Amino acid sequence: MIRIAICDDDSNMIGELKDKLITYMDEKHQRAQIRSFSSGEDLLSSDESFDIVFLDIQMTGMNGMEAARRLRQSGSESFFVFVSILKEYVYDAFSVEASGFLLKPLDDCRFRATLDRLLRSIQNQQSSILTVQKGTWCKSIPFVDILYCEAINRKIFVHTKQEVIDYYFKMKELEKKLTPDFFCCHRSYLVNLRAVCGYEKGLAKLSNGENLPVSRLRQQEFMEAMLTYMKKGDK
Structure with missing residues (x-):
């Protein structure tokens, strides 16, 4: 069962999204539960959790970006898909780890491509894990929980949302184990693009407030990787 929320103050858009989703x-052949909300306030007041949340950015009262920000602050791991008539908002979506951006009027091919990608992500989420072993001790870490990995001497430090775990491993071998959503921004850092909310003056800004250095030779490639991550739904 895929749990989906639609948050939009336009009843016609809610109806269109519902029809497309159904x-x-x-x-x-996928079961889905779809709930609709007419404002950001209504969405936040719900005690339900969702796999995917479609959010209109411009709404009366609390806008979609602020609603998403508050959901992230409360610990939400939902996939956010923003819907807007203004494409310039796509860059703001980085700050709340958005997984998609759709322009109004909705393009059916782009909509379906976004859903294809998100459905794969949801189905693979449980199996997308990094197994860390230290002697007889072993732990599985979901990729979505990893912010970045840091190499110091011969050790890897895995910085997650909850803790930092260290073990002996090689950065090059670790890079092979992770998905393309992880980018080697510096010889000592592998960052989860999902955790990146901005970039400024050679630093990748993370959702937890930390900054990671981006090497000068990789800055252009890093920017391209960020944009590719955001635009996956276009493919």
């Missing part, structure tokens, strides 16, 4: 899920 058609898509029926074709994929």
